[in-house]
Each structure stands twice: as structure tokens, then as C-alpha cells.
Amino acid sequence: MVKFRNIRVSLKTGRFYSTRNEYKLICGLEIHTQLNTDNKLFSLSTNAPFKSLNTPNKHVSHFDASLPGTRPKLNYECVLDALKLALSLNCNVNLNSHFDRKHYFYGDQPQGYQLTQHYSPIATEGYMNLYTDIDTIDTPTKKIGIIQLQLEQDTGISHYDNQEKTTMIDLNRSNVPLIELVTKPDFTTIPQVIAFIKKYQNLVRNLDVSTGNLETGAIRVDVNVSVDTYPRVELKNLPNTSSISNAIKYEYKRQVNIIKQGKASELLNCQETRGWNGKETVKLRSKETTIDYRYMPDPELGCVTLDPSIVQNVRNSLPRSSDDEIRSLMEEPYNLSVKNAKLLCVHNEKNEQYTSIEVKDFYLTSFDLFQKSNAKLSFKEKKIVANWVINELLGNLNKLELSLREIKQSFPPEKFVEFIQLIHDGKISNTGGKTLLFYILNLIKEKSISVELNLPKLVNELKIEVQSTINDDELLSQCKDIIDEVNESDPKLIEAIKLGKRINLLNYLVGIAMKKTRGRVKPTEYQRLFKFLLKIE
Amino acid sequence: MLMMIRSSYKTRSVHIVNCLLKQRFYTIQNKGARIGTKFESKQDIDDFLDSNKWDGQELLQSSTECDPSKVPTAPPSDEMIYKLLKLSGLSQKGIDMEEIRTTLTNQIQFIDLLQNVPLSEEEQKYDTNYARLLPRDNKPLKYNEILKLIETQKKNKQGSEISGSWNPTSLATISVNNYYILKKGLLKNRN
Numbered sequence: 001m002v003k004f005r006n007i008r009v010s011l012k013t014g015r016f017y018s019t020r021n022e023y024k025l026i027c028g029l030e031i032h033t034q035l036n037t038d039n040k041l042f043s044l045s046t047n048a049p050f051k052s053l054n055t056p057n058k059h060v061s062h063f064d065a066s067l068p069g070t071r072p073k074l075n076y077e078c079v080l081d082a083l084k085l086a087l088s089l090n091c092n093v094n095l096n097s098h099f100d101r102k103h104y105f106y107g108d109q110p111q112g113y114q115l116t117q118h119y120s121p122i123a124t125e126g127y128m129n130l131y132t133d134i135d136t137i138d139t140p141t142k143k144i145g146i147i148q149l150q151l152e153q154d155t156g157i158s159h160y161d162n163q164e165k166t167t168m169i170d171l172n173r174s175n176v177p178l179i180e181l182v183t184k185p186d187f188t189t190i191p192q193v194i195a196f197i198k199k200y201q202n203l204v205r206n207l208d209v210s211t212g213n214l215e216t217g218a219i220r221v222d223v224n225v226s227v228d229t230y231p232r233v234e235l236k237n238l239p240n241t242s243s244i245s246n247a248i249k250y251e252y253k254r255q256v257n258i259i260k261q262g263k264a265s266e267l268l269n270c271q272e273t274r275g276w277n278g279k280e281t282v283k284l285r286s287k288e289t290t291i292d293y294r295y296m297p298d299p300e301l302g303c304v305t306l307d308p309s310i311v312q313n314v315r316n317s318l319p320r321s322s323d324d325e326i327r328s329l330m331e332e333p334y335n336l337s338v339k340n341a342k343l344l345c346v347h348n349e350k351n352e353q354y355t356s357i358e359v360k361d362f363y364l365t366s367f368d369l370f371q372k373s374n375a376k377l378s379f380k381e382k383k384i385v386a387n388w389v390i391n392e393l394l395g396n397l398n399k400l401e402l403s404l405r406e407i408k409q410s411f412p413p414e415k416f417v418e419f420i421q422l423i424h425d426g427k428i429s430n431t432g433g434k435t436l437l438f439y440i441l442n443l444i445k446e447k448s449i450s451v452e453l454n455l456p457k458l459v460n461e462l463k464i465e466v467q468s469t470i471n472d473d474e475l476l477s478q479c480k481d482i483i484d485e486v487n488e489s490d491p492k493l494i495e496a497i498k499l500g501k502r503i504n505l506l507n508y509l510v511g512i513a514m515k516k517t518r519g520r521v522k523p524t525e526y527q528r529l530f531k532f533l534l535k536i537e
Numbered sequence: 538m539l540m541m542i543r544s545s546y547k548t549r550s551v552h553i554v555n556c557l558l559k560q561r562f563y564t565i566q567n568k569g570a571r572i573g574t575k576f577e578s579k580q581d582i583d584d585f586l587d588s589n590k591w592d593g594q595e596l597l598q599s600s601t602e603c604d605p606s607k608v609p610t611a612p613p614s615d616e617m618i619y620k621l622l623k624l625s626g627l628s629q630k631g632i633d634m635e636e637i638r639t640t641l642t643n644q645i646q647f648i649d650l651l652q653n654v655p656l657s658e659e660e661q662k663y664d665t666n667y668a669r670l671l672p673r674d675n676k677p678l679k680y681n682e683i684l685k686l687i688e689t690q691k692k693n694k695q696g697s698e699i700s701g702s703w704n705p706t707s708l709a710t711i712s713v714n715n716y717y718i719l720k721k722g723l724l725k726n727r728n
Binding site for chain 1: 626
């Protein structure tokens with residue numbers, strides 16, 4: 001069993017691959033990122049390829065459709081976004097980049113070539129650092145080198161109709177700005193690849209240069225996989241991180257098997273492109289069928305010539321990095337766990353109830369207010385705000401399908417801190433707090449308008465105030481009833497508690513009692529009484 | 538290939554004139570380009586385009602005279618011609634191989650001419666990044682200038698940049714539900 005568990009853990013972390021020292025996995029990435037600028041790269045038609053899937057060919061200028069006589073005009077919004085990304089990835093900015101034509105014939109590319117920056121990209125020689133605690137990789141740190149970062153056009157979208165044997169073409173995506181990023185082949189495990197992609201997604205969202213979504217095609221990843229010194233295999237058609245992970249696993253095993261069978265000189269002797277069909281990688285083309293793109297400098301576009309001062313100016317405009325944000329939240333005065341700190345700093349793509357930025361703002365404001373009204377908070381007390389924001393507030397928002405924006409009007413950080421103060425001061429218990437919080441949020445949801453919240457009044461109405469004077473006889477009777485109820489349904493359980501075999505079960509009884517009294521009595525009181533009744537030392 | 542020829546031709550046209558086109562373009566060398574008389578009708582344009590101003594063969598011959606040491610370009614092989622046809626999306630069936638070979642040989646020779654134009658010392662110092670039609674004295678942009686460019690750029694109200702202002706598929710021979718339609722299957726996998 002132990003062995004089995006160890007193997008599973010190894011697989012999960014990717015160590016399964018790195019431990020096979022005789023066959024070293026080497027990966028590099030090519031990532032295409034759609035910029036979320038208002039307009040396209042070489043025209044000012046609207047850049048909304050995903051939103052306009054149901055209205056084909058709506059956002060298409062004459063240039064996007066490549067009508068004769070049209071010329072490209074660079075949209076500098078895209079240049080600025082590329083510079084932000086380049087500097088965030090510690091790249092050297094090319095102050096004199098230019099565009100090339102990459103020729104190939106395809107229905108969704110009406111120009112017959114793609115405008116790209118193959119030979120003189122806007123940035124080169126950068127890197128991204130991964131850390132074991134923040135990025136969940138299997139080494140303390142890992143530096144991934146970046147070869148280059150270039151601006152280029154996206155193509156239109158082809159929809160294949162296999163029955164009619166036709167292709168339907170939508171040019172809404174034609175000329176949408178892309179950044180192509182090429183990493184060095186520095187990845188040696190799958191968790192490193194996945195960590196890089198996730199961190200990159202968060203980066204583009206933090207910079208607000210892209211939606212960063214793999215599922216919508218805003219980010220498209222190709223992976224180059226090789227084993228030892230054999231030529232690389234390029235993997236395409238990888239729509240999400242699980243496909244990426246599974247495709248690399250499959251391809252690694254396939255190449256290792258070829259090497260083991262002694263067929264490497266025959267089957268791994270040249271570069272190859274393979275696709276992922278969900279189960280296996282399949283050959284798309286080999287070196288013999290490599291496309292000759294016939295690059296040439298675009299004669300209609302000038303060089304992108306930038307003043308050296310722009311590097312510092314753009315750097316000054318960048319938001320603080322997520323790594324720095326996470327680290328600062330893990331330190332004094334917040335002392336958050338890495339999990340909670342990440343929750344506040346890593347952009348969540350799917351949650352409609354709140355964004356990480358909104359939660360972080362709510363938390364930081366609440367924390368500051370709470371700290372101001374409570375001098376000398378202990379380490380444990382400082383965590384109360386994070387616990388109630390992250391565990392309770394967000395949990396309830398998800399449950400009630402309420403957005404943080406909606407509730408802030410009636411329940412701003414000031415009111416939230418007033419609520420936490422009730423718990424901190426012992427006026428209501430944690431159980432009472434949970435009842436009150438759910439009641440407040442449900443009230444906001446039902447009223448759908450701003451609600452005047454009088455917390456002391458609500459505590460009174462809900463009868464959740466912790467009782468200062470306790471009637472022992474009444475409580476004892478309550479506890480006896482609970483023991484009888486439990487004994488009736490599960491006598492072994494009470495026996496187990498009595499024998500002290502399962503000490504946590506005492507808390508089970510306390511929980512039942514707290515629920516019945518809505519947390520008006522402190523749990524320690526119940527513990528004392530249950531121990532007395534069950535004769536536990 | 539024609540695009541390559543056009544591009545190289547335009548970027549180095551002045552030098553070509555100096556070396557190769559002494560007689561035909563004498564006026565350009567000495568007086569610079571000039572605008573001719575205005576076309577009055579479509580017929581004028583057709584006549585202009587139909588009339589031979591210079592002969593490609595003559596140009597290629599004159600180049601050999603200009604540099605007699607030059608070895609004639611080897612004609613492209615059948616294999617190369619098939620590859621070029623495939624790259625250009627053209628049929629490989631029913632072709633006149635010899636005619637294509639002659640045309641390509643001339644084109645390659647022409648490109649050779651362009652690439653071997655002697656440059657002055659000053660010209661050799663040019664940054665090849667600027668080997669294009671646009672001005673060499675590109676003013677470096679500062680951060681605020683880029684911000685201003687972004688702020689002031691506007692969609693062309695008379696043009697096609699306003700979403701839905703025109704129907705792109707109206708110009709297509711076949712379209713269905715605002716999609717362009719391609720009848721033949723296409724390669725599904727490419728970069």
C-alpha cells in the first residue's frame with residue numbers, strides 16, 4: 001500500500017519522469033497569446049474574436065479581408081502591451097524591431113502571408129522564475145529562459161463541414177494581435193510546464209493584456225518534447241492544461257519505448273510535428289514536409305523604432321508582480337498561508353461571484369480597519385479576518401450565487417469588521433457568527449437592494465448572543481437529551497467516547513449542542529458538561 | 538517569388554539603374570522620376586500597359602555584358618519546380634515543365650542581378666533593417682507619444698473599420714450565413 005501511494009504521488013508531481021535518469025525529458029514551449037486590445041493589430045476594426053463567434057465576419061475591415069489596395073497601419077496599443085509583457089518577463093527590448101511576411105496559403109489567411117516578427121522581434125532573452133511553494137514544482141526554484149517574444153497577426157477561423165466537404169470561413173479573428181513567446185528547452189518535468197503556463201496566464205491577466213483563457217483559444221500552447229539528445233517532436237492541438245500534461249506523458253513514453261526497442265535511429269532521427277487527439281499523439285508532418293515560409297521583410301510597414309527612455313517608462317507603469325504580492329501577504333502583519341495568499345493574488349478565470357482583485361481589496365481594507373480598532377493583535381487573532389473573508393464569506397457567496405460587488409453596498413468592509421469584532425469580543429460564538437453571516441447575505445439577496453444592517457439588533461433577533469450567565473441545570477438537561485438521542489441511534493459511539501478511543505467524537509456532541517443553541521453557549525462549557533456526564537477525565 | 542523580386546527591386550532600384558539600365562532609364566538616373574501626362578481614359582491606361590517599355594531579355598543580356606565573369610544561373614531542377622508549384626498552391630499536373638524552367642531561370646537571374654548591384658561605401662553602412670520602401674529616418678517614439686497615438690487613433694468612419702458597416706461576404710462568389718465558403722477541403726494542420 002505504501003509503495004502504491006508513493007508511486008501515485010510521484011506520478012502526480014511528475015517525479016516519475018525525472019527519476020528515470022537514463023531517459024531525460026526535455027521540453028520547450030511556444031505560446032500564442034491573443035491581446036485584448038480594443039482594436040486589431042494593423043487596422044482599427046474591433047478586436048472581439050470570441051464574443052463574436054455567433055456573428056461571423058462582423059468585425060472585418062477592408063484590410064482584414066485583404067482587399068486589393070489596402071495597407072497595414074500598426075496599432076500601437078499592441079506595441080505597448082507587448083512591451084509590458086516583455087519587461088515583466090525580464091526580456092531585453094529591441095528598440096528597432098520590424099515585421100516580416102511569412103508566406104503560406106490557407107483559406108482563413110486571405111493575405112497569403114502572416115505579418116510576424118520572426119527576424120527582429122520586439123524582445124529577446126528573458127526568463128521566468130518558478131518557486132516550489134508558490135508554483136508547486138518539484139525543485140526549490142526553476143529558471144525558465146525565454147528566447148524571444150514577437151508581435152504577429154492571428155488568422156481567421158475555419159469551420160469544417162465534413163458532410164458538405166466545404167469550409168466556412170469567419171474573418172473576425174483575422175488580424176487580431178498575437179504575441180508569440182518561445183521558451184528555451186529548460187523544462188525537465190511536467191509540473192514545471194504546467195506551473196509555467198498557469199503563471200503565464202496569471203501574468204497576462206495581471207497586466208490586463210489578455211484574458212489568458214486556454215479554452216477560448218486566447219492562449220494556445222505548442223510543446224516541444226524530446227528525450228535525451230534526440231530531435232524534438234512538436235506537439236500541437238492542446239486545448240487545456242490536462243491535454244498538455246497527458247500529451248507530454250504519452251509522448252515521453254512513446255519516445256522512451258522507441259529508444260528501448262533500439263529503433264531511435266529509424267524513428268527519432270528528425271524533427272516531427274504531432275497532434276493530440278485526446279488519447280495519443282499522431283503524426284502530422286515530418287522534416288520532409290516542413291513548410292518553406294519564404295520570409296521577407298514587409299515593405300509596407302516601417303520599423304518599430306522606440307526611444308530608450310520607453311523601457312523605464314513602461315516598467316514604471318507595471319503592476320506589482322504576483323510573486324511579490326504573495327510573499328508580502330505571507331509575511332507580517334498578514335501571515336497568510338501560501339494557499340490563501342495565492343487565492344488573493346492569482347486571477348480566477350471562471351468565478352463570476354468575485355475576482356481575486358476584488359477579494360484582495362476587501363480583505364486588505366477589512367484587515368486595516370480591524371487592526372486599527374484592536375491594538376496588539378496576536379498571531380492567531382490576525383488571521384481571523386482572512387479566515388472569515390476567504391473561508392466563510394466567499395463560501396457563502398458561492399452558495400447563494402451572490403457577487404461581492406452586490407453585497408458591498410450593504411455590507412462594506414466597515415460593516416464586515418463590525419461583524420468580526422462581535423466574534424472577536426466573544427459577543428457571539430463562531431457558530432453564531434456563521435448563522436449571522438448567512439442571514440445577512442441571504443437578506444441582501446432577497447431584498448435585492450441596499451439593506452440597512454443593524455448588527456446588534458440582528459444578534460438579538462436571532463438569539464445568538466453568547467450567554468454570560470449560564471444555568472447549569474438547564475444545560476445539563478440539554479446535554480443528557482443529546483446523549484440519549486445519540487445513544488439510541490448509535491450506542492457504540494457513546495461507548496467509544498467513554499473509553500476515550502475517539503476523542504474527536506466528544507466534539508461531535510458539542511457540535512450538536514452548539515447547533516441547538518445557535519452558539520449562545522461557549523463550546524468549552526459543553527465540553528465540561530459532556531465530560532462530567534460521561535465520566536471522562 | 539514575384540513578391541521577393543518586387544521588394545528587392547524597389548529597395549535597390551536606384552543602384553540597378555546605375556549599373557544595368559543605362560540606356561532605358563537614362564532620364565531617371567539624371568533627372569529623377571517624373572510624373573507623366575495624365576491618363577484621360579481607360580483606353581489610355583490599357584495602351585500604356587500594353588506597350589513594351591523595355592525587354593526583360595535585353596536587360597538580362599546587358600547584365601552579362603556588365604559582368605562577363607558571371608557564371609550563368611543553373612536552371613531549377615524538376616524536383617525544385619514541383620516544390621515551388623506545391624508551395625504556391627498550383628497544380629502539378631499538365632504543366633509545361635520547360636516553359637516554367639525558362640521563366641524561373643530568368644527570374645533567378647534577375648534576382649541575382651539585383652543582389653549583386655555594387656554599393657558605395659556609404660551605402661554599405663545602411664542598416665538592413667531599413668531595406669524597405671519607407672523612410673530611413675524613423676523618429677524613435679517616446680512613451681507619451683505612444684500613449685497619444687493610442688488615444689487619438691480613431692476608426693475610419695467612412696471606411697470598413699466600423700463593425701457591421703459593410704458585408705465582407707457580399708464580394709464573395711459563394712457565401713452562406715455570412716460565412717465565406719471554400720469548396721475544397723483544406724490542410725487541417727499547419728503552423
